[in-house]
Amino acid sequence: MRAIVWLKRDLRVEDNRVFEEAKNYKEIIPVFIFDDQILADLMSYDKRLVYIINAIENIGIKVYTFKGKTLEIFKRLLDELKPDAVITQKAYSWDGEERVKQVKNLCSLYNVKFIEVFDGLLVNPELIPPKKVFTSFYKDWLKYLDLERTDVKVKNIPIIDLKTFDPKELISQLKIDTVYFKPQDCKERLKSFDFKNYEKTRDYPYLDGTSKLSPCIRFGIISIREIFERSKESESFLRELAWREFWYHIKLNFPWTKDLEFQEKRRNIQWENNQKFIDAFLNASTGYPIIDAGIRQLIQEKWIHNRVRMILGSFLTKDLLVDWRIGEEFFKHHLIDYDQLVNIGNWQWIASVGADPNPLRIFNPILQAKRFDPNCEYIKKYIPELKNLPCHQLHDPLTYNLPYHKPIVNHYERVSIVKLKYK
Numbered sequence: 126m127r128a129i130v131w132l133k134r135d136l137r138v139e140d141n142r143v144f145e146e147a148k149n150y151k152e153i154i155p156v157f158i159f160d161d162q163i164l165a166d167l168m169s170y171d172k173r174l175v176y177i178i179n180a181i182e183n184i185g186i187k188v189y190t191f192k193g194k195t196l197e198i199f200k201r202l203l204d205e206l207k208p209d210a211v212i213t214q215k216a217y218s219w220d221g222e223e224r225v226k227q228v229k230n231l232c233s234l235y236n237v238k239f240i241e242v243f244d245g246l247l248v249n250p251e252l253i254p255p256k257k258v259f260t261s262f263y264k265d266w267l268k269y270l271d272l273e274r275t276d277v278k279v280k281n282i283p284i285i286d287l288k289t290f291d292p293k294e295l296i297s298q299l300k301i302d303t304v305y306f307k308p309q310d311c312k313e314r315l316k317s318f319d320f321k322n323y324e325k326t327r328d329y330p331y332l333d334g335t336s337k338l339s340p341c342i343r344f345g346i347i348s349i350r351e352i353f354e355r356s357k358e359s360e361s362f363l364r365e366l367a368w369r370e371f372w373y374h375i376k377l378n379f380p381w382t383k384d385l386e387f388q389e390k391r392r393n394i395q396w397e398n399n400q401k402f403i404d405a406f407l408n409a410s411t412g413y414p415i416i417d418a419g420i421r422q423l424i425q426e427k428w429i430h431n432r433v434r435m436i437l438g439s440f441l442t443k444d445l446l447v448d449w450r451i452g453e454e455f456f457k458h459h460l461i462d463y464d465q466l467v468n469i470g471n472w473q474w475i476a477s478v479g480a481d482p483n484p485l486r487i488f489n490p491i492l493q494a495k496r497f498d499p500n501c502e503y504i505k506k507y508i509p510e511l512k513n514l515p516c517h518q519l520h521d522p523l524t525y526n527l528p529y530h531k532p533i534v535n536h537y538e539r540v541s542i543v544k545l546k547y548k
């Protein structure tokens with residue numbers, strides 16, 4: 126009996142339920158596919174690819190790697206390997222689900238068992254009755270926690286002469302400078318992060334006060350149950366893990382929200398989509414130091430602090446009146462932790478068109494900078510050319526004439542326009 130284990134967002138052996146499911150097969154063939162369609166969607170400087178390649182190299186077992194169209198590769202694998210089963214983690218994102226469906230149909234044509242295993246989330250989003258509001262989702266989420274861990278030793282991987290793809294070929298095409306996130310660091314970060322103080326530190330982007338585990342979670346380098354076990358004393362951290370799963374739940378129950386606003390009444394907002402504003406945002410030259418610092422962090426590190434993601438999202442959609450989809454696409458190209466349905470959910474939320482009972486959230490970039498970066502440590506780190514200016518000036522580019530880009534809009538004037546557009 127032979128099973129192909131198709132790894133996707135679960136690049137680990139420890140506590141991985143697909144290996145638990147495969148344990149009774151005589152031979153297990155783990156595969157990972159660099160899908161051409163996903164690669165085409167990424168950009169050449171993509172650090173995610175390096176992250177994935179690193180994760181596979183360090184996984185500790187032989188993984189057969191391929192590149193091409195997922196469906197075509199599976200045709201080859203089913204023909205050549207003649208497996209009895211294909212086992213994989215259940216996919217929830219729109220694109221992931223579609224790929225899985227195609228492979229599932231192919232397996233049924235070949236009479237090969239296709240097994241989807243629930244993993245990657247603490248609660249199966251299908252168990253909770255549809256909720257539109259996080260607080261009510263969270264109450265149920267706590268009741269349904271699925272924390273059972275597995276302990277399987279994966280030994281029975283045969284050496285097969287297969288035409289595979291060496292992922293190093295991809296690295297040579299990339300222009301990669303500093304790498305800020307490595308899958309090898311996940312375990313140590315989980316061990317050393319101060320979860321007890323998370324509640325106090327989590328909102329300040331100049332501190333190392335959030336876990337930075339998002340890529341580890343996104344690519345399944347550590348099981349979500351192990352993360353829960355280590356962090357469970359921090360109620361506020363658990364809420365964040367639940368927020369992630371809330372977006373899975375929203376997608377499951379309101380699948381049209383990929384392109385369409387969750388709130389019906391917000392489907393016809395007249396976005397200005399002024400190209401000058403869009404360019405200033407994408408090029409970190411809005412004239413608001415807190416905004417430009419955030420964009421620079423994103424472009425350099427491929428990660429941004431959650432508080433700054435919210436400030437950026439509010440600025441783009443409210444101050445600049447740019448369609449949230451443009452922001453979503455920009456984050457998609459850069460974020461190392463990019464997760465389609467989490468990104469879309471959060472962008473809709475910050476644009477006040479998504480699953481959020483608050484009718485209109487407008488973040489004032491001046492007050493946000495004062496409150497969450499009081500000494501301008503964050504701003505000065507990413508905009509070093511302004512480091513000699515007094516901090517109160519950097520907080521408020523409308524009052525002080527900074528030797529820097531002029532603010533592209535006046536926040537206070539834009540607020541009244543936004544209120545009309547969002548009526």
Ligand SMILES: Cc1cc2nc3c(=O)[nH]c(=O)nc-3n(C[C@H](O)[C@H](O)[C@H](O)COP(=O)(O)OP(=O)(O)OC[C@H]3O[C@@H](n4cnc5c(N)ncnc54)[C@H](O)[C@@H]3O)c2cc1C
Pocket residue numbers: 327335336337338339340342343365366368369370372429430431432434435438456460462463464465467468469471472475
């Ligand atoms: C506009 C916008 C877009 C975002 N896009 C993504 C994305 O594509 N991928 C992604 O993983 N997160 C996204 N987030 C959520 C959040 O910003 C990141 O998960 C968080 O900053 C990652 O850093 P961390 O691991 O240090 O988080 P921590 O504060 O340590 O939180 C722990 C974990 O909880 C989860 N989490 C925290 N906040 C959220 C949230 N608001 N929504 C969902 N999950 C959350 C993440 O898995 C995170 O790793 C987005 C937020 C905004 C406002």
